[in-house]
Amino acid sequence: MxxxxxxxxxxxxxxxxxxxxxxxxxxxxxxxxxxVARAAVHTVLNYRGILGLVFHPVPAIRPGMxxxxxxxxxxxxIALSATGRRVLIVSASMGGGHDGAAFELARRLRTRGYxxxxxxxxxxxPRLVARIVKTSYLFQLKVAPPTYDWLYRGIELIPVIAxxxxxxxxxxxxxxxxxxxxxxxxxxxxxxxxxxxxxxxKANGHxxxxxxxxxxxxxVHRLWVSxxxxxxxxxxxxxxxxxxRLGAGYTVVTGPVVPPRFAALPPGERAAVRARxxxxxxxxxxxxxxxxxxxxxxxxxxxxxxAGITTSGAAVPVIVCGRNTALLQRLRHRGVGVALGWVDDMxxxxxxxxxxxxxxxxxxxxxxxxGGLPVLSHACIxxxxxxxxxxxxxxxVARWVPDSGDLPGALRACASGPLGRRLxxxxxxxxxxxxxxxxxxxxxxxxxxxxxxxxxxxxxxxxxGADPTVAAARRPGSKLARRPLAHSGLVxxxxxxxxxxxxxxxxxxxxxxxxxxxxxxxxxxxxxxxxRPSSDGPLDPGVTAELQHLNAAVAVDHTLATRQPDAVRxxxxxxxxxxxxxTAHDHGYDPAGSTRDLVSNARRLRQLTGERHxxxxxxxxxDALDLGLSYFTDARIVVAGVLLDTGQAPPRxxxxxxxxxxxxxxxxxxxxxxxxxxxGAAQAEGLRFEPVTALTATGS
Numbered sequence: 060m061x062x063x064x065x066x067x068x069x070x071x072x073x074x075x076x077x078x079x080x081x082x083x084x085x086x087x088x089x090x091x092x093x094x095v096a097r098a099a100v101h102t103v104l105n106y107r108g109i110l111g112l113v114f115h116p117v118p119a120i121r122p123g124m125x126x127x128x129x130x131x132x133x134x135x136x137i138a139l140s141a142t143g144r145r146v147l148i149v150s151a152s153m154g155g156g157h158d159g160a161a162f163e164l165a166r167r168l169r170t171r172g173y174x175x176x177x178x179x180x181x182x183x184x185p186r187l188v189a190r191i192v193k194t195s196y197l198f199q200l201k202v203a204p205p206t207y208d209w210l211y212r213g214i215e216l217i218p219v220i221a222x223x224x225x226x227x228x229x230x231x232x233x234x235x236x237x238x239x240x241x242x243x244x245x246x247x248x249x250x251x252x253x254x255x256x257x258x259x260x261k262a263n264g265h266x267x268x269x270x271x272x273x274x275x276x277x278x279v280h281r282l283w284v285s286x287x288x289x290x291x292x293x294x295x296x297x298x299x300x301x302x303x304r305l306g307a308g309y310t311v312v313t314g315p316v317v318p319p320r321f322a323a324l325p326p327g328e329r330a331a332v333r334a335r336x337x338x339x340x341x342x343x344x345x346x347x348x349x350x351x352x353x354x355x356x357x358x359x360x361x362x363x364x365x366a367g368i369t370t371s372g373a374a375v376p377v378i379v380c381g382r383n384t385a386l387l388q389r390l391r392h393r394g395v396g397v398a399l400g401w402v403d404d405m406x407x408x409x410x411x412x413x414x415x416x417x418x419x420x421x422x423x424x425x426x427x428x429x430g431g432l433p434v435l436s437h438a439c440i441x442x443x444x445x446x447x448x449x450x451x452x453x454x455x456v457a458r459w460v461p462d463s464g465d466l467p468g469a470l471r472a473c474a475s476g477p478l479g480r481r482l483x484x485x486x487x488x489x490x491x492x493x494x495x496x497x498x499x500x501x502x503x504x505x506x507x508x509x510x511x512x513x514x515x516x517x518x519x520x521x522x523x524g525a526d527p528t529v530a531a532a533r534r535p536g537s538k539l540a541r542r543p544l545a546h547s548g549l550v551x552x553x554x555x556x557x558x559x560x561x562x563x564x565x566x567x568x569x570x571x572x573x574x575x576x577x578x579x580x581x582x583x584x585x586x587x588x589x590x591r592p593s594s595d596g597p598l599d600p601g602v603t604a605e606l607q608h609l610n611a612a613v614a615v616d617h618t619l620a621t622r623q624p625d626a627v628r629x630x631x632x633x634x635x636x637x638x639x640x641x642t643a644h645d646h647g648y649d650p651a652g653s654t655r656d657l658v659s660n661a662r663r664l665r666q667l668t669g670e671r672h673x674x675x676x677x678x679x680x681x682d683a684l685d686l687g688l689s690y691f692t693d694a695r696i697v698v699a700g701v702l703l704d705t706g707q708a709p710p711r712x713x714x715x716x717x718x719x720x721x722x723x724x725x726x727x728x729x730x731x732x733x734x735x736x737x738x739g740a741a742q743a744e745g746l747r748f749e750p751v752t753a754l755t756a757t758g759s
Contacts, residue, residue, distance in 0.1 A: 144172060144173045144174060144244050145173070145174045145175075145176065145240060145242050145243050145244060146165075146168055146173045146174070146175045146176070146243065146244060146245045146246075146247065147175075147176055147178065147238060147239060147240075147243055147245075147246045147247070148161045148164060148165055148175060148176070148177045148178070148246075148247045148248075148249065149161075149177075149178050149179075149180050149183075149235070149238075149246070149247070149248050149249070149250065149253040149257065150162075150177060150178070150179060150180065150248075150249045150250055150253070151179060151180040151181055151249075151250035151252070151253060152179050152181055152193075153181070153193065153196060153250070154354055154355050154356060154419075154421060155354065155355035155381075155421070155422060156275050156276075156354075156421035156422035157249045157250045157275055158177075158179075158249075159317075159422040160249045160273060160275045160316050160422065161177050161247075161249045161273075162177060163316050163317060163318050164247070164249070164273060164316055164494060164495060165177050166318075167316075167493065167494070167495035168495050168498065168499075170495075171495060171499050173244070176238075178238050180231060180250050180252060180253040180256070181193060182234070183231035183232075183234035183235050183238070183256070184230055184231045184234075185230065188227075188230055192227075197356060197358075200356070200358040200359075200440055201356075201358055204440060204441045205441065207440075207441050207442050208441030208442050208445075210442070211280070211441065211442030211443065211446075212442075214280070214281060214282060215280060215281050221281055221282065224252070224255070224282060225255045225259075225282070227252075228252040228253075228255040228256040228259075228282075229255075229256055229259055231252075231253075231256045232256050232259055232260055232265075235256055235257065235260060236260060236265050239260070239265065239266055239268075241267070243266075243267075243268040244268055244269075244502055245268050245269050245270075245271060245498065245502055246266055246268050246269070246270050246271070247270075247271045247272070247273060247498070248270075248271070248272045248273070248288075249272075249273045249275055250275075251280060251282035251283045252282060254272045254282070254283060254284075254285050254288060255282055255285055257270055257285075257288075258270065258285030258286070258287035258288055259287070261287040261288075262287045269289045269290065269501075269502065270287065270288050270289050270290075271288065271289060271290040271291070271292065271498065271501075272284075272285070272288045272290070272291050272292070273292045273316070273494060274291060274292060274293050274294060274298055274302060275294075275421075275422070276294075276298075276420060276421075276443060276446075276447055276450075277294060277295060277297065277298050277420060277424075277447050277450035277451045277454060277456075278298070278301065278420070278443060278446035278447045278449065278450040279293075279298055279301035279302045279305060279307075280443065280446070281305055283302065283305070284302055284305040284306055284307045286306055286308070288307070288308070289308065289309060290308075290309050290310075290311065290498075290501060291307045291308070291309070291310040291311070292310075292311055292313050292494050292497065292498075293310055293311065293312050293313065294312075294313070294314055294315045294425070294489065295312065295314070295450075295454045295456070295489055296312050296454075297450055297453050297454040298312075298450065298454075299311075299312045301450070311497050311501075312491060313491060313492050313493070313494040313497050314489050314490040314491045314492065314494075315425035315428060315429070315489060315490065316425070316494050316495075317422070317425050317426045317428075317429045318426075320406050321405075321406050321409070321426040321429045321430050322429055322430065323429065323430050323431040323487070324410060324430075329410050332407050332410045332411070333410050333411045335407075336404075336407045336408060336410065336411035337411050340377060340397050340411070341397065342375055342377070342397065342411070343375075346374070346375045347373065347374040347375065347413050347414075347470065347471070347474045347475075348374060348375050348377055348411060348412045348413050348414075349368055349373075349374035349375065349376050349377070349412065349413065349414050349415075349416050349470055350377050350379070350408060350409065350412035350414070350415045350416065350432075351364060351365055351368075351376050351377065351378040351379065351396075351416045351417075352379050352415065352416070352417050352418075352423045353378070353379065353380060353381055353383070353386070353418060353419070354381055354418075354419045354421055354423070355381045355382055355401075356381055356382060356383060357380040357381040357382060357383025357386045357387075358383070358418075358419070358440055359418040359419070359438060359439070359440045359444070360418075360438050361378055361380075361386070361418065361438070362386070362389065362390060362393070362395065363438070363702075363704075364376075364416065364418075364437060364438050364463075364466075365378050365390065365395045365396045366393075366395050366704040366707050367463050367466065367467075367704065368396070368416075368466065368467070368470065369395055369396060369704075369706060369707070370704050370705055370706045370707070370723075371466070371467035372467075373466075373467035373468075373470040373471055374413070374414070374470045374474070375396060375397070376395065376396030376397070376416075377396060377397045377399065377408070377411075377412065378390055378395075378396055378397070378398045378399065379399050379400075379402055379405075379408070380398060380399065380400055380401075381400070381401055382400070382401055384400065386398075387399070387400050392710055393707060393708060393710060394707075394708045395707065405423075405426065406426075406430065409426065409427060409430045409432050410430065412432060413432075413433075413473065413474040413479075414432070414433050414434075414435060414470055414473040414474055414479065415427045415432050415433065415434045415435065416434075416435045416436075416437055416466075416470075417434060417435070417436055417437075417457075418436070418437065418438050418439045418440050418444055419439065419440055419443070419444045419447065420436065420439070420443065420444060420446075420447020420448055420450070420451060420457075421447075424447075424451065424456075424457065427486065428456060428486030428487065428489055428490070429486075429487075429490065431483045431486070431487065432483075432486075433457075433458075433473040433478070433479040433482035433483055433486070434451070434456070434457035434458070434482060434486070435457065435458050435459075435460050435466070435469055435470070435473060436448035436451065436452065436457055436458070436459045436460065437459075437460045437461070437463075437466055438463075439459075439461075454485070454489075455481075455482075455485040456482065456485045456486045456489055457482065457486075458473070458478065458482065577686075577696045577697065577698050578674075578695050578696060578697045578698075578754045580697075580700075580715035580716070580717060580754060581714075581715055583714045583715060584714050584745060584746055584747060585714060585715070585746065585747055585748070585749040586712055586714070586715070586716045586717075586718060586741050586746045586747070586748055586749070587612075587697075587716070587717045587718065587748070587749055587750070587751040587754065588606075588609050588610070588611040588612070588718050588720070588737065588748055588751070589611065589612050589613075589614050589638065589676050589699065589717065589718065589719045589720070589751055590606060590611050590612070590613050590614065590719075590720050590722055591613075591614040591616065591640055591719060591720065591721050591722070592613065592615075592619060592626070592722055593619075593721070593722065593723045598613070598626070598629075598630065598722070599727035599730075601727050601731070602722070602727050602730050602731065602734075603630070603633045603635065605731060605734055606635055606734075607633070607634060607635060609734065609738070609748045610748045610749055610750040611635070611636075611748070611750075612635065612636040612637070612638050612674075612676075612750060612751045612752060613630045613635050613636070613637055613638070614638050614639070614640035614676045614719065615627055615630070615637055615638070615639070615640055615660075615664060616640040616641060616660065617640075617641065617659065617660040617663065619640075620660060620663045620664060620667060621663070624667050627664070627667050627668065628667060628668070631667075631668050631670075636750055636751070636752050637664060637668060637672055638672060638674040638675070638676050638697075638751065638752070639660055639661050639664060639672050639674065639675045639676070639694075640660070640675075640676055641660055641675060641677065661673075661675070661694065673693060673694050673695050674694075674695050674697060674751065674752055674754075675689065675694050675695065675696050675697070676697050676699055676717070676719060676751070677696055677697070677698050677699065678698075678699045678702055678719055695754075697717055697751060697754060698717070699717045699718070699719035700716050700717050700718075701716050701717065701718040701719065702719050702721075703718065703719070703720045703721070703733065703737070704720070704721050705720065705721065705722050705723060705729045705730055705733045706729060706732075706733065707733070708736060709736055709737050709740040710740075711740065711743075711744065712737075712740050712741050712744055712746055713744065713746075714744075714746060717751060718737060720733060720734075720737070
């Protein structure tokens with residue numbers, strides 16, 4: 060008979076402070092079996108935590124059921140704050156904005172005598188859940204942006220999806236309870252899902268300290284607001300009004316929180332830093348510099364934005380790619396602007412720039428406001444990027460420029476016009492008061508009322524201090540015990556819907572990138588040239604003759620076919636092949652957009668030319684709607700693998716490449732130079748030009 064372990068093993072036996080027991084019943088085989096059983100118990104308890112009913116530590120296992128002995132005084136859980144004024148800040152490593160605000164807020168509170176601890180909300184989730192959430196979020200932003208836009212708007216508009224998001228946030232409550240201590244004077248969140256989980260703990264009586272949320276974005280999403288949060292700190296009155304519309308209680312406008320090193324420099328010091336940094340970058344001292352930022356993850360169509368700025372000549376783009384090394388290498392290979400990776404001297408880089416162009420509305424915008432750098436929002440990422448751009452434009456601290464044609468004029472107006480002066484003034488005025496001072500005053504004025512949690516003893520060994528509903532939830536046949544089945548079906552349904560959505564968008568995009576469902580280009584010694592003219596006017600006759608020599612086709616989009624019908628007819632009269640270019644932009648997973656691309660514009664081209672144009676050249680990700688319409692309309696889709704703007708150096712070409720060049724009107728010299736560069740790149744690899752209409756083999 061195996062001896063029973065004499066040690067009473069308590070909750071938290073998986074903590075780092077635990078040590079192994081030397082009793083006879085703790086053999087390696089039995090220990091492994093007991094670890095599996097313990098993992099099963101944790102899974103069940105985490106699953107119950109989804110319902111928001113049971114947010115409590117794992118109960119003590121009976122003697123002999125585990126091979127760990129817990130230290131009597133775990134420093135992380137039991138040790139009291141050295142100052143008696145401990146503040147817990149919960150952030151999230153989802154980009155850099157949430158962490159940046161949390162660390163700066165912690166620094167300021169420490170200078171006021173508080174003992175501050177910053178925690179990552181992702182570490183409160185089970186490891187697999189955190190990995191799935193972070194990877195899916197990054198995948199959506201980089202590969203399938205329409206799916207993130209759907210999810211963002213779905214949480215905002217559909218209560219069921221928002222409820223499921225709160226349930227998923229509740230999976231972190233068990234670990235969050237271990238982070239919260241009895242001597243906390245405040246708990247602060249800088250991440251929306253953390254606010255939801257902490258609000259659940261507050262509602263269940265597991266957090267007795269005041270609970271605050273610092274809104275890091277200008278726009279306020281539904282998940283930012285929890286009815287159980289005592290204080291919301293907003294960056295602007297526009298932000299505060301949006302939070303109050305969503306049900307936020309006590310809301311205070313403080314302004315953004317950024318490190319003091321981003322503060323505006325005196326004119327003389329700024330000029331010196333500006334000259335030094337421009338010399339390091341190799342940028343002329345008198346040039347207009349546009350600083351393009353993409354967040355710490357380097358997401359968004361920044362390459363196209365940089366190429367457009369370079370072509371317009373309005374500014375010299377300096378692109379900060381963050382930790383996206385692939386984007387950095389791609390920009391350097393194309394020779395577009397000045398491409399940088401992760402930078403540690405962002406204040407100096409801002410001092411050397413004339414305008415900031417951003418696409419997400421994160422912490423970098425707040426830093427630019429503090430440094431006196433005007434901000435433009437352009438080519439914003441779906442979801443919070445577009446929402447932040449609209450909110451900052453409404454607040455008057457940044458200008459939203461959705462149209463690429465308006466960007467050069469906005470850059471010039473910000474660099475040396477009244478728009479730049481107005482944006483600098485509005486950005487500086489956003490810093491109304493220090494959030495740390497607001498928190499300090501708020502905590503000082505609060506009455507001290509600390510009460511013990513209600514005690515309820517149930518049939519479980521360690522149910523002391525648990526919620527009274529716990530026993531009912533555990534009794535077989537009770538209503539609360541049956542709720543997980545209903546919610547599991549709801550969660551499973553959502554997972555199925557999200558899986559189908561990804562398959563129809565991101566999955567199709569991945570498949571078409573490998574030639575599935577589209578025209579397959581053979582790996583031969585041929586390349587295929589397609590020119591997409593601007594809608595401002597027809598092609599010059601000299602360019603037309605050169606295109607004929609290169610067997611090039613002309614991609615006509617809906618705007619050109621509508622505004623310049625004579626230009627389309629002149630292309631046909633010159634003997635050039637015409638192909639359908641749709642609407643010339645990524646419409647996302649939109650049935651109307653797919654119809655305009657593959658049906659409406661093809662019908663318009665047939666009216667102008669008298670011929671049916673079955674070939675559709677796409678320069679964006681395709682989805683299931685595009686493939687479905689191409690099947691039913693008997694269209695052929697060709698995906699352009701090389702996208703160039705006039706004045707952009709072509710990359711190394713390989714056999715089978717489809718090269719799509721955007722050419723402006725009345726710029727024959729620039730277009731001819733670009734064509735010569737493409738011809739040179741093809742000749743360097745021993746490639747010849749073939750008409751794209753010769754591609755007839757379709758993929759499966």
